[in-house]
Amino acid sequence: MLEVTESLLMTNIAVAQTWVESIRALGVCIYLDDFGTGYSSLSYLKRFPMDKVKIDKSFIRDLYIDKSDRALVEAIITMANSLGLKVVAEGVEDEQQLAILREIGCGFVQGYYFSRPIxxxxxxxxxxxxxxxxxxxxxxxxxxxxxxxx
Missing domain, CATH: 1.20.5 (Single alpha-helices involved in coiled-coils or other helix-helix interfaces)
Incomplete structure (x- = not known):
């Protein structure tokens, strides 16, 4: 598995497309990291053959406080699922965040709630x-x- 950021893809789209396709041809899964920050162009999801989209932790942090964060996370999950992409929520730090993410259909989570770096x-x-x-x-x-x- 290899994580790439949107900014990496923006440097030269044609070269990045070829690079991503060649990496996937080797059997490596590609995750679009920190989705929702930076450029966040929906065309990346169409142009680049990604396996998973990782929702940036800045949207997860206030998930149960800020209704707009919840709405954005739900929209990203719905959109990614409709494109056949899996979704990872980054930065899950407590049980309440995990419960909301389960409720809205997020398939994968990661964060300090489970483990600090080891x-x-x-x-x-x-x-x-x-x-x-x-x-x-x-x-x-x-x-x-x-x-x-x-």
Missing amino acids: TAAEFGPSMLRINADLAKSMSLCADSLQKTRV
């Missing part, structure tokens, strides 16, 4: 912790479903 040495133990937490959550969900069926 070193390579911390990666293995961190993945074990995350897997254990996920297994526990799945078990709790299964138990809850079982109880509602009885």
Whole structure:
């Protein structure tokens, strides 16, 4: 996976198109990073074969306070989904943001709510912790479903 910013694509659109297409031909997924900042031309989503759009954290920060941020995030998700693109919300820092993003159909999230940046040495133990937490959550969900069926 490779993340590119809109400003990188703007330097020379013809060269950038060729470059993006050649990278994708190698099997590398391309993410358009920090979408919504900078140039934010919708034509990028049409011209460049992207796999995912990453919504900039500046829109996520005040998601539950600022109605215009929520409206913009919903619009980006709807637009990207209609173009067959997946969406990642950057900068998720609390459960309330996560709940809103789930509610409006955001498929992927990242941010300090899940983990701060870690070193390579911390990666293995961190993945074990995350897997254990996920297994526990799945078990709790299964138990809850079982109880509602009885």
